[in-house]
Amino acid sequence: MAVAPPLQCTARGAPRPETQRMKGLFITFEGTECSGKTTQAQLLADRLRQLRMPIRLLREPGGTPIGEEIRHTLQHSHANAAMTPEAEMLLLNASRAQLVREVIRPALAAGEIVICDRFYDSTVAYQGYGRGLDPKIVQTVIDFAVGDTRPDVTFLLLVPHEVSEERRLARQATLPFIRDRMEEADRSFFERVITGYHAIAAAEPARVRVIDGTGDIQTIHNQIWALTLPLLKRGVFAT
Numbered sequence: 001m002a003v004a005p006p007l008q009c010t011a012r013g014a015p016r017p018e019t020q021r022m023k024g025l026f027i028t029f030e031g032t033e034c035s036g037k038t039t040q041a042q043l044l045a046d047r048l049r050q051l052r053m054p055i056r057l058l059r060e061p062g063g064t065p066i067g068e069e070i071r072h073t074l075q076h077s078h079a080n081a082a083m084t085p086e087a088e089m090l091l092l093n094a095s096r097a098q099l100v101r102e103v104i105r106p107a108l109a110a111g112e113i114v115i116c117d118r119f120y121d122s123t124v125a126y127q128g129y130g131r132g133l134d135p136k137i138v139q140t141v142i143d144f145a146v147g148d149t150r151p152d153v154t155f156l157l158l159v160p161h162e163v164s165e166e167r168r169l170a171r172q173a174t175l176p177f178i179r180d181r182m183e184e185a186d187r188s189f190f191e192r193v194i195t196g197y198h199a200i201a202a203a204e205p206a207r208v209r210v211i212d213g214t215g216d217i218q219t220i221h222n223q224i225w226a227l228t229l230p231l232l233k234r235g236v237f238a239t
């Protein structure tokens with residue numbers, strides 16, 4: 001099977017000077033509960049695979065054997081009821097540090113397109129704004145976990161809390177019940193998370209593309225595709 005040539009984009013999507021070129025493209029999906037991150041990450045990955053692009057679809061927390069164990073501890077383990085916000089934030093970044101070094105950096109170095117379902121913006125929004133941890137400490141720990149491995153583009157899907165709840169209940173009705181600790185937070189927590197995401201988008205408008213997640217799945221995918229295409233062209237055809 002033919003493999004597409006390596007991509008060459010900057011952390012903010014503009015061509016890099018020769019000396020700083022990294023080969024791959026790093027795309028993250030962010031947003032509130034049930035905003036459609038997994039659905040849209042999968043659709044984008046499928047479409048890129050159809051074009052024979054080398055794709056690595058990952059999720060956070062998780063994406064490595066160590067990360068998946070941490071995910072279980074964070075989300076489903078019976079032991080997590082007593083977890084402190086500090087422990088939660090450190091575990092998320094432990095999973096992230098492992099994912100960055102074990103998978104993301106090697107994949108980008110090999111010229112792959114890495115698509116990650118949540119990344120560090122989630123920690124800023126959920127543990128910083130949501131849980132109320134000191135934003136400077138949250139940022140310091142994130143910086144330690146990721147170093148200079150930053151997304152080229154982030155698709156931020158936003159839906160009102162009512163839509164999240166509707167979709168969550170509809171999904172719950174079709175699947176066997178699996179407890180998720182984060183879903184047990186109250187409404188004010190999720191309102192703070194949305195505020196956090198708006199602040200992230202305002203601080204980095206070139207990287208973070210805000211998308212209304214209430215539209216239909218295909219329309220949202222088309223919007224994401226339209227935003228992805230120029231990055232691919234710039235990368236593949238860069239001299």
Ligand SMILES: Nc1ncnc2c1ncn2[C@@H]1O[C@H](COP(=O)(O)OP(=O)(O)OP(=O)(O)O)[C@@H](O)[C@H]1O
Nearest residue numbers: 032033034035036037038039167171213215216217
């Ligand atoms: N645009 C949409 N319109 C209606 N339903 C949607 C839309 N996008 C996703 N859904 C449905 O909402 C549910 C949650 O979608 P999905 O798992 O993609 O969201 P998520 O943001 O990844 O959720 P989580 O926060 O739990 O990881 C699924 O049942 C999915 O089919």
Ligand SMILES: [Mg+2]
Nearest residue numbers: 037038039117
């Ligand atoms: Mg998901």
